[in-house]
Amino acid sequence: MxxxxxxxxxxxxxxxxxxxxxxxxxxxxxxxxxxxxxxxxxxxxxxxxxxxxxxxxxxxxxxxxxxxxxxxxxxxxxxxxxxxxxxxxxxxxxxxxxxxxxxxxxxxxxxxxxxxxxxxxxxxxxxxxxxxxxxxxxxxxxxxxxxxxxxxxPQTDSLLDNIDTGLSKRLGLDENLPTILYAPVWAPIESFLEDVQKTLKALTTLKANLLLKLHDKFYYQQVNKIRWREYLDSILKENKNVQLINDFDIIPYMRISDLLVSDVSAVVHQFSILDKPIVCMKIDVDQFNKYWPSLDRQAYLNRAVVEANHGEALKEAVLGELANPERLSQKRLAMNQEYFxxxxxxxxxxxxxxxxxxxxxxxxxxxxxxxxxxxxx
Known part of the structure; x- marks a missing residue:
C-alpha cells in the first residue's frame, strides 16, 4: 500500500x-x-x-x-x-x-x-x-x-432546479394530497425524543403524504432508549400514506414537499430556499442549550417558521400554513439570504x-x- x-x-x-x-x-x-x-x-x-x-x-x-x-x-x-x-x-x-x-x-x-x-x-x-x-x-x-x-x-444548489425527476411517482405519492416532510434533529434529551413520537403520531392522522427523514443518530441503539427502527416499522405498517426516507440526501425530498415540519435542525434553513412553509415543534431551549452551549437564542427566535406544540396544535399549524403558504414568504427570503x-x-x-x-x-x-x-x- x-x-x-x-x-x-x-x-x-x-x-x-x-x-x-x-x-x-x-x-x-x-x-x-x-x-x-x-x-x-x-x-x-x-x-x-x-x-x-x-x-x-x-x-x-x-x-x-x-x-x-x-x-x-x-x-x-x-x-x-x-x-x-x-x-x-x-x-x-x-x-x-x-x-x-x-x-x-x-x-x-x-x-x-x-x-x-x-x-x-x-x-x-x-x-x-x-x-x-x-x-x-x-x-x-x-x-x-x-x-x-x-x-x-453546494448541496442546496439543486433546490432551485425545476427538472421533474419522477421521484413523486416512484414513491407512489397521491398527487391529490399535500406532501409533508418531517425531519427532526436528534438530541440526547429524553423528553424531546418522546415529543418526536407525539409529533409523528399527530402527523400520521393528516390527509397528506408524509415523508420521514430522521437524523442518523436515531438509529444508534447505544444512545437511544427507544428502538426507533421497530417503532418506525409499526408506523409504516399502520399508515399507508407514510414513507421512510433511507437516502442520505434529503434535498430531492425537500423539492417534492409542500411543507416541512422540524425543530432546531439545520434543514429549516435549507428548506427556506424553496420559499415553502415551515412548522417547528416547540422545544425547551434551556435543555438544548446544555447540549449545544453555543446555541444562539436570538437567531432561534428570528426564524421564519410557525412554532407549535405537538398534537392538535401542531396539526392546526400545519393546515394553516398549507392554506396560506405565502404568509411568511418575505421572512423566508431574508432567512435564506442570512444563512447562504x-x-x-x-x-x-x-x-x-x-x-x-x-x-x-x-x-x-x-x-x-x-x-x-x-x-x-
Missing amino acids: KLFFKSRQKKGEKKKIFFAGVCCTNFIQFRPIYEILKHDQRIEIFFSGMYQSKDRPRELYKPFGIDKKFIIREKFAKLSKFDIYISPDYHMVDNSYSSTIQFFHTTSFRNFSVSQEARKFDQIFLIGPYMKRKFIEAGIFAAEDPRLKEVGM YNIGSSAKCAVSQIYQLLSLGDTDESKTFISKKELVS
Whole structure:
C-alpha cells in the first residue's frame, strides 16, 4: 500500500485532492463539487474518513460507487502527499498538505462549526453571512482575513432546479394530497425524543403524504432508549400514506414537499430556499442549550417558521400554513439570504476556489453546472 502511494507521487502528472469525512452525509455535501472535478483529467480525488468512529472508509463511501482504488485508510493517507485536503472535520488537518480547506457540514444557529480549530485551515468555505459573522464575533477570524471565502452550500444548489425527476411517482405519492416532510434533529434529551413520537403520531392522522427523514443518530441503539427502527416499522405498517426516507440526501425530498415540519435542525434553513412553509415543534431551549452551549437564542427566535406544540396544535399549524403558504414568504427570503451565499451556484464557486489553489485554469466541464437529474437518479 505504501509503495502504491509513493509511485503515484513520482508521476507528478496529476493534482491530488484528498477528501475526508466522518459520515455519509459529508460526502453528500461534497458530491456537487466532486461531480464537476471528476471529469478533469488533470485531477485525482482520493477519499478517506472514519466510519462509525473506525478507520473503515470503504464502508463510508460504498453507497456512492466510489472506485476502491481511490479510497484510502487514514493510517495510509497520513503517509501520502496531497495538493489539497478538504474536510468538514478537524482531526486530520495537522498532516502535511500543500493547501487545506474547511468545508462545513452545515450551518445552524447551534454554531458547533464555529471553532478555533478552523484557524488551522488555509481556506474557510463559509456557507453564509451568519456563519461569517459568528466567526468574527468569536474573535477567531478578522473580517478581512483572506482565508474566509464566501462560497455557500453546494448541496442546496439543486433546490432551485425545476427538472421533474419522477421521484413523486416512484414513491407512489397521491398527487391529490399535500406532501409533508418531517425531519427532526436528534438530541440526547429524553423528553424531546418522546415529543418526536407525539409529533409523528399527530402527523400520521393528516390527509397528506408524509415523508420521514430522521437524523442518523436515531438509529444508534447505544444512545437511544427507544428502538426507533421497530417503532418506525409499526408506523409504516399502520399508515399507508407514510414513507421512510433511507437516502442520505434529503434535498430531492425537500423539492417534492409542500411543507416541512422540524425543530432546531439545520434543514429549516435549507428548506427556506424553496420559499415553502415551515412548522417547528416547540422545544425547551434551556435543555438544548446544555447540549449545544453555543446555541444562539436570538437567531432561534428570528426564524421564519410557525412554532407549535405537538398534537392538535401542531396539526392546526400545519393546515394553516398549507392554506396560506405565502404568509411568511418575505421572512423566508431574508432567512435564506442570512444563512447562504451563492444560492444555486455555490458548487461553481467552490470549484473556482479549488482551481485557484491548484493553479489550474477552468475546463469546459467545470464551467458546466452539475446535472441535478444525475444527482438524484
